[in-house]
Amino acid sequence: MHIFDAHLDLGLNGVDWNRDLRKSVDEIRAEERKLGMQDQAGRATNTVSLPELESAHVKTCLATLLARQEPQINHSFGWTSKHTCYAVALAHLAYYRALEKEGHLRLLCNSENLLNHRSQVESDSGTAPLGCILTMEGADPLLTPDTIEEFYLLGLRAIGLTHYGDNRYGGGTNSRRGLEPEAKRLLQKISKLGMTLDLTHLSDSAFPQALDWFDGPVHASHQNSRRLANWQRQFSDEQYKAVLARDGVVGIAFDIIMLQDGYIRRESELLATIETAVENIDIVCQLAGNATQVGIGSDLDGGYGAEQTPRDLDRISDLQIIPELLDRRGYSSEDICGIMHGNWFRFFEQVLPATGT
Numbered sequence: 001m002h003i004f005d006a007h008l009d010l011g012l013n014g015v016d017w018n019r020d021l022r023k024s025v026d027e028i029r030a031e032e033r034k035l036g037m038q039d040q041a042g043r044a045t046n047t048v049s050l051p052e053l054e055s056a057h058v059k060t061c062l063a064t065l066l067a068r069q070e071p072q073i074n075h076s077f078g079w080t081s082k083h084t085c086y087a088v089a090l091a092h093l094a095y096y097r098a099l100e101k102e103g104h105l106r107l108l109c110n111s112e113n114l115l116n117h118r119s120q121v122e123s124d125s126g127t128a129p130l131g132c133i134l135t136m137e138g139a140d141p142l143l144t145p146d147t148i149e150e151f152y153l154l155g156l157r158a159i160g161l162t163h164y165g166d167n168r169y170g171g172g173t174n175s176r177r178g179l180e181p182e183a184k185r186l187l188q189k190i191s192k193l194g195m196t197l198d199l200t201h202l203s204d205s206a207f208p209q210a211l212d213w214f215d216g217p218v219h220a221s222h223q224n225s226r227r228l229a230n231w232q233r234q235f236s237d238e239q240y241k242a243v244l245a246r247d248g249v250v251g252i253a254f255d256i257i258m259l260q261d262g263y264i265r266r267e268s269e270l271l272a273t274i275e276t277a278v279e280n281i282d283i284v285c286q287l288a289g290n291a292t293q294v295g296i297g298s299d300l301d302g303g304y305g306a307e308q309t310p311r312d313l314d315r316i317s318d319l320q321i322i323p324e325l326l327d328r329r330g331y332s333s334e335d336i337c338g339i340m341h342g343n344w345f346r347f348f349e350q351v352l353p354a355t356g357t
Contacts (some may be wrong), residue, residue, distance in 0.1 A: 001323050002121055004341035005061040005316075006251035006297035007200075007222040008048065009137075011092025012066050013301055014099075017042075022104065025052045025315050041266065045305030047315040050104055053130055056317035059121045060108075060341065062221060062297075063096060063132040065089040065156070068163045069140040082143055082168070089141035093154060096132060105130040109155045111352040118345055133348060135198060135221065138163035138172070145186035152193050157352060158219070159190060160198035162206065171203035173233050178205035184213050191216040196351045199223070199243060200297075204232060211242055217351050218246045222253035222297035225283045228276065229261050237287060244288045249347045251297020252280045254319075256308050258299075265304075270311035274318065277310065278325045281339060291335035295344045296322075 013019045019028050029044045037043035053061075067088035070078030079085050099105050108114045108131045120128040135158035142148055148159070161183055162172030169186060171177030187210070190197060196217040202210055211218070220243050226234040235243075235250075243250060257263050259280070260272040284294040298316065306314050313319075326336045338346075 001057060001320065001337070002060075002341045003056060003058045003296055003319060004344040005058050006219070006249075006295060006344055007135075007137075007253065007299045007302070008058075008061045008063055009066055009299070009302045010048075010061075010063045010132075011095050012064065012303070013046070013048065014095045015088070015091050019046065019049075021048075021050045021099075023049055023051070025049050041307070042301070042303055042305045045307045046301050047306050047309065047313070048301040050099075050130065052315055052317060056315075056319060058130070058316060058319075059128055060117065060131040060345070061133070062135045062158060063105075064135055064137045065092045065141065065151075066137040066163070067092075067141050068138050069167060070165075079140075082140060085140040086143055086147070089136065089151070093134070096134070103129055105132050107155050108133050109157065109352070109357055110355050111349050112355050114345070114349055114352055133157050133352075135159065137198070138167060138201065139169050139186065140167050142186070145182060145189055148186060148189050148193065148195075152195065153357060155357065156195070157348075158196045158198055158221070160200050160202075160221070161186070161210065162201050162203070164201070170206045170209075172201045172206070173203070175203040176205060177203060179209045179213070183210075187214040190214065194351070194353060196347075199239075199248070201233075207239060208242075211246070217347075218243060218248045219347060220248060220250045220297075222251045222255075222258075222299040222302075224253055224258035224277075225280050227283060228272075228280055229258050229263070234258055240284060240287050244284075244293050247293075249293050249295055249343050250284050251295050251344075252277050252284070253297055253299040254309050254313060255299050255302065255304060256310060259310065265308065270309075273310045273312045274321055275325055278322060278329070281322075281326070282329060285335075291331060291338055292343055292346075295339055295341070 032044040067085035117131040170179035
């Protein structure tokens with residue numbers, strides 16, 4: 001079944017981690033083992049490549065521009081200035097455009113593009129390339145709030161304000177800070193452009209402010225439940241309900257730190273399974289009272305690999321067991337199609353501009 005994945009860090013993998021995503025997962029793993037990289041987190045354990053996405057029937061995704069500003073160089077994708085973040089985000093965009101020139105993917109900037117892409121995918125012709133909607137994970141690449149207009153003209157259609165820690169716009173994961181005054185100006189511009197705000201990675205203090213200050217469409221691309229992993233990266237039931245009340249869609253992620261309570265990176269045994277993620281899907285459906293506001297936002301290869309995924313997930317094609325797991329729980333065929341792709345299609349068909357760049 002076709003999957004619409006609302007969060008893939010393809011630019012990070014292709015540019016920052018220097019992976020040739022045209023190769024198979026096994027080829028990339030072998031290359032990184034040959035280079036002695038297997039002791040580095042996420043290396044030689046990747047789960048995503050372009051051929052693997054094809055095998056997994058992931059034909060549509062949100063592809064990120066991700067460049068997080070760090071106070072010091074202590075992370076594989078942290079940068080020390082906003083100027084470098086700006087440059088790296090443009091490098092991710094250039095990477096997507098290079099792949100588009102060769103027919104490996106297509107950038108979807110308006111609802112006409114998206115509807116045509118969906119029609120081709122659902123024709124079962126097998127000829128549709130990967131369709132990508134550009135999103136920015138954390139607003140660090142924006143030199144000022146006005147910079148959002150430049151990125152919008154380049155095709156950006158979704159944005160989250162923060163990532164881990166604090167930035168110029170407010171508090172993210174593992175922070176107690178709320179939003180900075182500069183964020184209000186940025187949110188006004190995002191709303192005026194008609195973009196959707198990704199509420200993922202906001203601190204508990206920043207989350208309600210973002211909802212108060214922003215009157216446009218919202219979603220949560222990869223945001224799991226605090227019932228399953230009880231720390232701040234996940235949403236409480238009340239936060240889920242706030243997104244659902246705004247007609248937002250929530251994507252469920254497959255990073256085990258968001259599925260297994262008390263998990264410690266590279267120390268804990270992998271206990272959670274893909275069924276655990278399906279339990280998270282069910283939590284959202286029960287809170288919504290329907291199955292129309294939840295989907296997949298895998299976050300696979302988001303700075304980690306199969307060493308930090310459910311124990312029965314070795315590569316992204318393993319997500320194809322989800323329809324069977326949902327069927328066992330009594331979900332209808334219509335609901336399952338919605339969760340796998342239809343809910344995200346509906347949301348972005350409404351959010352994207354009708355035509356234009």
